[in-house]
Amino acid sequence: NAGVTQTPKFQVLKTGQSMTLQCAQDMNHEYMSWYRQDPGMGLRLIHYSVGAGITDQGEVPNGYNVSRSTTEDFPLRLLSAAPSQTSVYFCASSRTVPGSIEISGNTIYFGEGSWLTVV
């Protein structure tokens, strides 16, 4: 049981390049999300998905694209990288939405993070 797996761990991009951060979970979780973490800013939600084929925007979605073709995978695409996207990115998953009334056993699992530098 691998939990939540993010790749790559480290990446350096040039301004304007595109790339995809991969996130996979093997726990059959319906809910997946992407956060970015910047110094002094805590974690900010980029996009999230409540199930295959369903995605929605979070607090800071601009410049990012997501899709959820399978329950297991939730890739995050940077369309045209900018220095402002230099950050640490975390993928997270849980059985259902964190604010669900049914929260018993709904632990949220985070990946280990992807460090992205845009130069």
Place this chain on the structure above:
Amino acid sequence: SQQGEEDPQALSIQEGENATMNCSYKTSINNLQWYRQNSGRGLVHLILIRSNEREKHSGRLRVTLDTSKKSSSLLITASRAADTASYFCATARVDTPLVFGKGTRLSVIA
């Protein structure tokens, strides 16, 4: 925004002392959660408290929730050097994603 705000931003204590971190938020919530993040690692879920609960315990952790004041506190008793980490509160409303605060950096000096 319902974003939680932790206080203090940084805390340094001696091993064996208790550490208290506070979290305030702005809107009504379904539950509040605390996470720990070791340097360079992902977040680890510590404890969840529902809006109709006032206190929860887990090992050396004690969490309180005061919905009238829209605040929560995390108490770590008899702290250890291994407790050195950043601690985040996160709030959730019904059927919504988690919203995180900016965190408290805890340093426990041996």
